Amino acid sequence: MCGIFGYVGEGASFSSLIGGLSKLEYRGYDSCGVAAIDNQKLFLKKRAGKIQKLKEGLGEKMNKKTSLCILHTRWATHGRPNKINAHPHLDSQRKVALVHNGIIENFLPLKNQLIKEGYKFLTETDTEVIVCLIEKFYKKSLEDAVLKAIAKLKGSFALGVISLDQPDRVIAVRKDSPLIIGLSKEGNFLASDVPALLSFTKKAIYLKDQELAILEKERVKVFNFQKKAVKVKVEEIKVKAEEAEKKGYEHFMLKEIFEQPAVLRKILFLYCKGKNVHFSSFKLRDEYLKKVKKIFITACGTAYHAGYVAKYFLEKYCGVVVEIDTSSEFRYRKIKLGKEDLLLAISQSGETADTLAAVREAKKCGVKVLSICNVVGSSLVKESDAIISTLAGPEIGVASTKAYIAQVFCLYLFSLHLAKLKNTIKDRKIQEILSGLKKTPHYLQEILNDSRKIKRTANKFSRFGSFLFLGRGINYPSALEGALKLKEISYIPAEGYPAGEMKHGPIALIDEYRAVVCIAPRDQLYEKMVANMQEVKARKGKILTILNNDDREASTLSRQILYMPKVTNQDLSPFLVAVNLQLFAYFVAKNRGCEIDQPRNLAKSVTVE
Numbered sequence: 001m002c003g004i005f006g007y008v009g010e011g012a013s014f015s016s017l018i019g020g021l022s023k024l025e026y027r028g029y030d031s032c033g034v035a036a037i038d039n040q041k042l043f044l045k046k047r048a049g050k051i052q053k054l055k056e057g058l059g060e061k062m063n064k065k066t067s068l069c070i071l072h073t074r075w076a077t078h079g080r081p082n083k084i085n086a087h088p089h090l091d092s093q094r095k096v097a098l099v100h101n102g103i104i105e106n107f108l109p110l111k112n113q114l115i116k117e118g119y120k121f122l123t124e125t126d127t128e129v130i131v132c133l134i135e136k137f138y139k140k141s142l143e144d145a146v147l148k149a150i151a152k153l154k155g156s157f158a159l160g161v162i163s164l165d166q167p168d169r170v171i172a173v174r175k176d177s178p179l180i181i182g183l184s185k186e187g188n189f190l191a192s193d194v195p196a197l198l199s200f201t202k203k204a205i206y207l208k209d210q211e212l213a214i215l216e217k218e219r220v221k222v223f224n225f226q227k228k229a230v231k232v233k234v235e236e237i238k239v240k241a242e243e244a245e246k247k248g249y250e251h252f253m254l255k256e257i258f259e260q261p262a263v264l265r266k267i268l269f270l271y272c273k274g275k276n277v278h279f280s281s282f283k284l285r286d287e288y289l290k291k292v293k294k295i296f297i298t299a300c301g302t303a304y305h306a307g308y309v310a311k312y313f314l315e316k317y318c319g320v321v322v323e324i325d326t327s328s329e330f331r332y333r334k335i336k337l338g339k340e341d342l343l344l345a346i347s348q349s350g351e352t353a354d355t356l357a358a359v360r361e362a363k364k365c366g367v368k369v370l371s372i373c374n375v376v377g378s379s380l381v382k383e384s385d386a387i388i389s390t391l392a393g394p395e396i397g398v399a400s401t402k403a404y405i406a407q408v409f410c411l412y413l414f415s416l417h418l419a420k421l422k423n424t425i426k427d428r429k430i431q432e433i434l435s436g437l438k439k440t441p442h443y444l445q446e447i448l449n450d451s452r453k454i455k456r457t458a459n460k461f462s463r464f465g466s467f468l469f470l471g472r473g474i475n476y477p478s479a480l481e482g483a484l485k486l487k488e489i490s491y492i493p494a495e496g497y498p499a500g501e502m503k504h505g506p507i508a509l510i511d512e513y514r515a516v517v518c519i520a521p522r523d524q525l526y527e528k529m530v531a532n533m534q535e536v537k538a539r540k541g542k543i544l545t546i547l548n549n550d551d552r553e554a555s556t557l558s559r560q561i562l563y564m565p566k567v568t569n570q571d572l573s574p575f576l577v578a579v580n581l582q583l584f585a586y587f588v589a590k591n592r593g594c595e596i597d598q599p600r601n602l603a604k605s606v607t608v609e
């Protein structure tokens with residue numbers, strides 16, 4: 001959370017640099033700021049609120065150029081999201097400015113000690129201790145002061161630091177928070193994520209953990225925390241600038257929902273050659289995979305729901321036991337993972353702090369880690385034994401949509417790959433499932449083509465004050481995901497439940513004011529779902545059902561209906577349900593005038609625990 005950006009070079013306009021920062025706004029958007037050094041003067045501007053406010057605050061200055069600058073967009077952890085707590089933070093001499101992404105766990109004892117030594121604190125943030133420590137240790141060299149300061153810190157931090165005394169450099173530091181260096185002839189950049197760099201350069205150094213970089217106009221030097229120079233790899237950024245644009249859609253979320261058929265086609269094209277599933281640069285040996293008996297899945301939020309869907313088909317097709325846990329729980333469970341186990345870590349960003357910590361914990365037992373990840377240069381990918389890239393392209397909308405569909409799809413293909421190796425299902429069955437998967441982009445397109453109908457339904461339901469989402473079997477996680485999408489962008493309380501659990505409590509919630517979304521594909525649990533719908537109807541709950549085109553029975557119980565095409569393999573229904581529920585949540589939120597791409601209190605990349 002929080003986005004940091006920085007520049008040193010011949011001169012770039014504030015407006016272009018703020019443009020770079022706004023590509024990081026998905027990481028946090030409660031306050032922001034910029035510090036620049038030009039003509040031996042330090043300039044600082046901070047604002048509570050979104051980057052638009054900062055632009056307004058800069059006014060005429062937007063067209064001026066700067067040669068040294070750090071910028072920040074914040075998601076508050078310590079201290080309210082106001083102007084004073086916004087970054088950059090300055091030392092007491094107003095010579096050093098610093099931006100930070102992460103959390104300093106021991107900031108309180110450090111702060112108390114610094115206060116005793118006479119330092120004065122202006123903000124409620126954990127970050128201010130870092131700039132105080134730098135001030136304390138600063139003699140001649142900014143990088144030495146930074147190294148001494150960070151030696152005192154516990155926690156995670158990506159930093160950008162500049163000083164009036166050395167106005168030719170930005171110091172960048174990475175520990176457990178992502179940081180990338182962008183290289184160009186006109187100057188060098190630092191950024192929390194690739195989209196911020198796209199309009200400036202395609203050349204990047206992905207800083208490794210516990211590295212410090214000195215960025216100057218014409219060169220970048222990288223060191224470890226012992227100040228030993230390290231060799232760096234300059235990589236080509238493969239993402240195209242237009243992939244991170246809205247392309248005429250009103251919101252990124254809508255654009256990303258509509259991109260889903262194309263994402264699945266790309267996955268099929270790259271991983272499904274002819275009759276086989278083939279993952280390029282897949283480093284897990286067949287001999288090992290054949291022996292895997294138990295799979296653990298760890299992930300957060302939407303990625304966790306993707307893993308939950310996958311649990312059903314991995315168990316069904318591969319004859320393995322699958323355990324799934326949210327990373328924030330998994331990391332503290334003392335599970336002994338063995339040599340015949342496999343850990344699947346699922347993450348869009350590959351930077352989620354809990355998922356990274358879960359992976360690190362698990363690796364202590366020597367278990368192999370396969371990550372299903374959308375960001376190839378991410379920490380998760382670097383720390384895993386093997387990766388399946390989900391190929392969804394940059395996901396900017398805070399509510400995850402195309403990444404979810406891509407995760408489930410890739411996991412589906414992986415389950416077929418594993419089933420083939422383990423010989424747990426016949427080749428003919430694999431071909432049958434594959435041919436269903438190949439039709440999925442087309443089915444999704446059918447639903448998208450009918451988005452107006454979903455919009456009308458959403459408008460009718462948007463006045464409800466709370467929702468219950470019910471599903472069974474493989475669509476129980478679809479219910480969880482449907483509820484999550486709705487609550488995160490419309491702020492309507494929504495709960496996902498396995499329909500069979502209704503009588504064990506949630507049925508007490510049903511009355512004429514409750515909207516109940518029932519997921520009822522024609523699968524082996526259909527009759528049971530219909531029985532649950534009867535129970536809801538008898539208690540006057542207002543039912544919205546997602547059902548197959550030709551379904552009559554469930555439709556008679558429903559106040560409104562969302563359709564999904566009839567498919568032969570109902571294990572594919574989670575894709576069709578997901579698109580319906582994503583659009584439903586989107587239109588409800590739009591109808592209620594919510595900030596869809598940047599919902600309150602959220603940030604895209606949760607890089608703190």
Ligand code: F6R
Pocket residue numbers: 300301302303304346347348349350351352355398399400401484485488604605606
């Ligand atoms: C919800 C959402 C979050 C993320 C979660 C994990 O729409 O986006 O719940 O799924 O924060 O993020 P990643 O996948 O980046 O690990």
